[in-house]
Amino acid sequence: MSSILSESEAKALLQKVLSYSKADECEVSLMGEQRGNLRYARNEVSTSGSLVNQNLTVRSSFGKKVGVAAIDEFGEESFEKVVRRSEELARLAPENPEFMGVLGPQQYLGSKGFFESTAAADPASRADAVLKSLELSRSQNLVASGFLENQTGFSATMNSKGLFAYYPSTNVNFSLTVRTPDGMGSGYVARGYSDIKKLDTAGATKIAIAKSLGSVGAKALEPGKYTVILEPTAAVVLLENIFSSMDARSADEGRSFLSKPGGKTKLGEKIMDERVTIYSDPMDDELPASPWSGDGQPQEKRSWIEKGVVKNMVYSRYWAEKKGVKPVPFPTNMIMQGGDATMEEMIRSTKQGILVTKLWYIRRVDPQTLLLTGLTRDGTFYIENGKIKHPVKNFRFNESPVIMLNNLETLGKPERVVSTESDRNYLIPPMKIREFTFSSLSDAV
Template sequence: MSEFAPRALFAPATILSRAEAQDIAQRALKNSPAPETRVTINSAARADTRFALNQVTTSGENSDTQVTITAYDGNRAASVNTNRLDEASLAAAAKQAYEIAKLVPPNPERMPELGAQSYPAARERVITMPTPAERAAAAKIVTELARANDLIATGFIECRAGATALANSKGLFAYDSSSAVTMTSTVRSPDGTGSGWACSDGNGFGDLDPQALAATAVQKAKDSRNPVAIEPGRYTTILEPTAVGNLVQLIAGAMQARAADEGRSFFTKPGGGNKIGLKVVDDRITLISDPADASSTNGGYDDDGMPLEKVTWIENGVVKTLNYDRYWAQKQGVPPTRSGGGGFRGAGRSLRMLGGSSSIADMVKGTERGVLVTRFWYIRPVDARTILYTGLTRDGTFLIENGKVTRSIKNFRFNESPIFFLNNLEALGPTIRINSSENLSAGGSVWMPPIKVRDFTFSSLSDAV
């Protein structure tokens, strides 16, 4: 069922409307003694259900509105947060912010506040939150299938709705609302040797598919029991979409123009400058951020209030743009990048990698010997100049022999860069929406395909399941 359709068991999310946010912003601005003021409002509602040992263990809901008042005194700035929305409290916060601003060192890179901006018309969308009964029913689908197969299911359902607003003393007012849901489950065998994982992600609760999630996690748990060790090394590797997202989103995070121009990045061009216009990965790779992909109803805006636009980061393997904030864009004489922060970052942001037509089954059939990876975790940086990271496989790692998945294998530690393996690309599958965050919190949207690559580097074995 689409998230655009209201359901009787759902309750409207308790987030601020545009009119309510504008009223709070106007009252805060009116009471600010500073020469220049910015007001940022975050209104959020959250509902979650956790299950473990094949039963629901916790269920909770909360909502809050936070107002951040930033006062400017020339190039000096200070911010004060409050969740008290009466006029006296807003005035006190604004006064305190201004008094602190007078004391802090000036910021030589501070950009002036923007004036009023033009934003796209809001997309019609009903933002609702599921009841505890709805969430419990979804969890039950997983726990019952696990119990029927003598397995143990744990998992988490998180539903978020939010409204944000930004206003300043130059007449700018921006408002946006969004919602996102994530359901994850890890299913394990009683002896602890098998572990399967699956995730379902979307804008609204009706987007979740608990049946498919349960079937995938249970089957992986059964198939991954009693893993065997194989030697670390470089293998032809098939990465499921979540594993692809775990690593490919690290490219977007590294696409900061200033770091590249100052010689601190993979995107620094040898001899000076940056790699815009240069080919860096296989020509089948295209990475974009598009407000249409995100859960936003108003199109979104960046930290300064500029409306977000579709941005192509890499097209057919070639770097098309980098993320220029307003200060660095002015210094370099180019337009700022209206992406919301260099690709994917938080609710309302998005990252999409265009895919192909190969299924995972087809990739397996064409593999003489290789490894199939469900996902990665504990991902940590090693070398920013090559976007090299290390981490571990988890919850279903399998050996492929002569075109078939033949056995479960022990997990590996990897040392790899998405730049490296996207230059060793053999096949891409269809792009789907995933949640690629390591902590798997609901918010934002990431769209990734499964891929098959050559010579993926697994550096050592791990005894973790």
């Protein structure tokens, strides 16, 4: 059996599994994927790999007692066995006080995340794409290390109340670090797309090469507060801490940056610059995503922060019922609106500042303010009188993305970027920020 099933094949398989159920309620989730990758280091390919995976998970319930079992071996005997195992576990389990029954049939938006071009990618096409990158680094006596991976997959779910959902998708991620032979200069670039035709490994490599050569001879600057220009690759690892912290329960219970004293939240309050608008949209052309959440709730275009004002928070079905509001599922993508400024215009408008290519090793210091710490690397540059003057040694920073978005000066055009912390794709603009806090120097290159 192929790991990638069509909608009709997935539906038939799920119906077969459900037919074995004797529970009060039963939900069956199915996923399949095929991945191919090429890894290279020191200008040589080190690994060519592939992965084929399929999983089926059964969630059975008797009253408020729930059991879950999963398999990755498919067959009639295995299907019945996993259903029985989930039922056995349910009977042994204590009652779940936050139990919510399965949903009935839902209406979903269309699917836009599958591209035949990406699904057709094979070892030969990956090798060709990587060769274009390697030829550039080799020709300039630079050392390249990168990773290219494309993925084709689907997810589907069905339950005993008649709900059925199916979503096919494709994705390709490319990341590259280019260093000078002495290791003193380093440049980084990452790209992610649903359609592999948009991937230009040569163009991306030229950017990493320029940063690598430009970062040689870095000079130390005193730590302190600086105007910074964050490229989308740098900004995204800060912003996704906002994206993942929009949970209403955490806010209500005083554990979130959206909490207020006395058990209140900041819903409806302005907490950022009015140019900040963050939303999700599964039908976005550049960042298509699943039109349904993990529990089967429909996804739709939704504003989370609009002109700096908190418009929505994530409400699980349990917490929504407890609070007497409508459930709001966790989004399947996140997008931040941008402006019209180019990177060159941002640099020209900066009297003194720092251009940051990448931030990494992000850690939370305080969840209630979203204070984060981490390091710059792979291309950090000093700007003076509208021009990049010289590379600078890397910094450790201590900053909250919430405070950062209150110190916003300029936004550029959003770009699809890959987070180095989570490997998730987002649409994020480059941004110019004043008074960004660098706390100490770092020896990283």
